Amino acid sequence: MTGERLRFDGWIAGVGTSSGTRVVVGHWPRSPFGPFSDVMVQRPGGKRLLLAPSGPVADFVAATYRFDRIDVVPVAVSVSGDVWLVEAGPLRLRLRTGRQSPFGLLLSAVPASFARSPLWARLCDLPARTLMPGVRTLGSAGSGRREWYGARGLRPVLAADASWGGASLGALAPLDPPVAFGFGSAPRRPCVVRVTTTVERRAPSG
Template identity: 45%
Template sequence: MPVTQRWCFRGQIAGVGSTSGVRVVVGRWADSHLGSFADAMVETAHGHRVLIAPTEGVAEFICATYEFDEVRIEPIVVGGPPGEWQVASTSLDLHIGVGGRMPLGRLLRLVPTRVAASPAGATAIDPVARVVMRGVRTRGTALTGRQEFYGATDLHAVTGLVGRFDDLDLGSLAPVDPPCGFGFSSTPRRPGVTDVLTTVIERD
């Protein structure tokens, strides 16, 4: 079937777990058809899935791809000095320490970016990702039938976490376990920050 729409998002994804049982996926997008923006997907220990998005337009696009129990439209900013992500919104206050490049990140750096970030590259690596990282997929079909491809180009370790979600203290850093249930793929079990080009394709 012919491709009717193609959208690309270039940025970084931080995936972290916490001793409170809350798991958080933060997107920091430098370039997309929606402009530059940040968003956060939060899953509580009880499995309640919350999207935090800065605008209705961003929320509408994300909700056509992923599944949530609640959507909150509120300003969300990701900043901080080198080696730290400071995530701030009305609902979420999160500080993430970012460490050195992980072994998988070193391998990803050996692959030409145009190959690693392409849908073909994501398709080729998907069988390996399924085996090596439980819950992780690099390609799949989203809610509305859209195809999504994650082209990872680098990976850094997360070294620490402090923060709150609503009135809940998140505690300290923990694995992303169980895997997040927003869509066909989760972030890796080991907390990390991934440089990624996400491609979303819609066909007739």
Template identity: 50%
Template sequence: MTTYRRDRFDGYIAGAGSTSGRRFVVGVWERSPLGAFADVMVAHPDGCRELLAPSEQVAEYVSGTYQFDGVTLVDVVVDRSVRDGGERWVVQAGELQLSLAVGGRLLLAAPLLPVRGPLVHPLTARLIDPVARRVMTGVRTSGTAGNGRREHYLAQDLHAVEHIEGTWAGEPVGALADVAPEPNFGFSSTPRRPAVTRVTTFVEVPR
């Protein structure tokens, strides 16, 4: 019988599309078995999926859980600050320079706010998965990941991304757009509407 080691990641995920066709998923992990770190998943217009990771350890773990066509090791720096009454993320990761303006809490966040304390558990993710699938197309909260791993997402807050600007390899990424088509990094997609999600992720790794 397979036994699993359960790893917990607490942090934030920003998902945004752009009119250039690039889609970005920026993870800022405040607590994890790998320490605090940030990473970026990029889906390019041609469908190529690239991971920007700050270390070999992070690259190995993340690429062992999600699906990528390429992995690039670069310094990943995310500065989150409050300016003019709103939150702004400034992301620097190799060829990517990106700024995101974060707006108000979305209505879909209301049922997420009570998910605190002992409710932050894989069982909760499994129970709400059927509802999450119906409410947000492409989003799942529990499923299988790469290399026999199992994964559970528990969102606890949700805010709109209202604006992006930046460059990839010196070329403008364009204006904000839906995260479409789905990037297909894993079993669950980031919400189609650009958003920042406060999330706890459990990854169960076969021993």
């Protein structure tokens, strides 16, 4: 029996920095919690932080992924053309994206209803793991949940300027080593992925 399926429709931006800090931004105009954005950060020593805009979002995300610290802070993401501006607690991040890649164009041709299905995620999982080590499109999440990602577009990140508490995090770099929040990482090459994420909670017993 399948459980309750919660869908988050939006974008995931993943970048690395030359300081070793890696940042994954989720920007969700449509979700069970209404529009929101959240930020997952992994510091050079491996510490994993969640920057969430509210208690309910923090509780849900922390039950699905793994973190060493969780902070509820204002999180603001604005997108204008190819420029993203992210402000979340001590983090300031500015991204500039490029044109949709050929792979992204192929993904965008997939009908939205099929892209949301676990079948599509299953079909994409092996190619994703082969072409982008560390990336998975479906797997087991925290609290006995299942999760899958339906990618529907991809743009490279061409430039980034990031700071933490006013101190620069360095130049744009590959997201390496992979982040360790859940069963898979964002791609090594900095990018923004158009995605529908589905989290399936376990059906109540009895």
